């Protein structure tokens with residue numbers, strides 16, 4: 001391909017080429033080489049997460065696998081913006097993508113830097129399995145498994161998770177996984193979710209959180225069968241994807257203890273009651289604890305009911321964000337702050353617009369005011385990064401409805 005068929009664009013401080021014909025295309029599989037400007041925030045957050053991981057878990061000499069690199073923008077930004085990288089595998093199955101990655105490496109003058117860059121055109125599972133077994137070209141790397149693996153597929157990451165865990169460092173490895181099949185995880189296609197993620201989703205006002213928790217549960221179970229457990233560091237929803245950053249551990253007792261994070265959410269479609277249930281499906285009640293209705297009680301799960309973020313980790317990301325030069329700085333600060341606030345709150349959230357509609361209110365009360373009123377009444381309340389029109393609280397939905405009605409008086 002000639003240079004005139006390429007167009008130069010910029011993300012953060014990094015310039016790179018994409019194909020001219022892809023510039024106006026709707027981001028999809030049919031692009032010559034995939035690029036989605038809307039995923040810039042995903043790459044920004046990944047860079048902050050890798051730098052936070054580096055500082056908090058004292059990882060020197062990072063070995064990173066960017067298993068589905070497309071134009072290579074994420075890898076090149078990592079090289080430019082992350083510290084302590086020793087080696088990076090930049091891989092994509094698409095031959096056009098690999099040609100473009102090579103051009104972008106050259107454009108950024110990265111051919112002769114001390115970081116080892118290994119570009120390949122393989123199925124991600126093959127690459128992971130070669131690295132896990134130290135086969136093929138990677139036999140010189142016998143000393144250490146990769147510390148960081150990024151999986152960023154079209155749709156579900158379910159097919160790659162097992163071999164990725166086999167390749168990753170089993171203590172303090174950082175697994176970064178994106179899922180873009182949000183309709184599946186959010187309950188629009190429940191059977192597909194059950195097939196792909198082994199869990200029943202639920203289409204509700206807080207489906208995004210349920211979807212994130214199903215993804216975490218799935219990743220955790222695949223880690224478990226590889227004799228590892230996971231600690232979720234950040235579980236992040238934006239636009240049309242969920243990205244999970246989690247840390248590995250291999251202590252068997254700790255793995256058994258982490259099963260406490262598995263459970264179910266029950267939800268009444270009649271009155272909106274919701275709560276979580278630890279571990280056993282037998283604990284799901286037959287009637288709604290709120291309105292005693294027996295017909296409309298539904299559930300989601302199994303899913304992750306424990307904490308979905310580590311506060312220390314997010315605080316470190318916030319500090320790094322403050323001094324960074326990334327474009328989405330303000331938006332990331334807001335989302336990470338909401339992630340901290342939501343972390344110790346009950347599962348699920350209440351969408352004020354939807355509730356106001358149901359209650360036929362003439363106007364939607366200000367979210368800040370409602371949070372203050374709930375707190376004054378002695379309950380917990382916060383925003384949530386999953387939905388900027390919603391609040392998390394431990395108060396009962398009937399009481400919340402009363403508060404909303406009272407704001408109109």
Ligand SMILES: C[S@@+](CC[C@H](N)C(=O)[O-])C[C@H]1O[C@@H](n2cnc3c(N)ncnc32)[C@H](O)[C@@H]1O
Pocket residue numbers: 033034035036039043067068069070071072073074091092093094097122123124125152153154
């Ligand atoms: C959503 S894009 C990745 C975007 C990229 N990470 C970025 O930040 O721009 C998915 C990429 O995965 C590649 N891909 C699809 N299946 C693959 C497989 N089995 N192994 C390796 N790469 C694959 C596609 O060619 C595509 O470039």
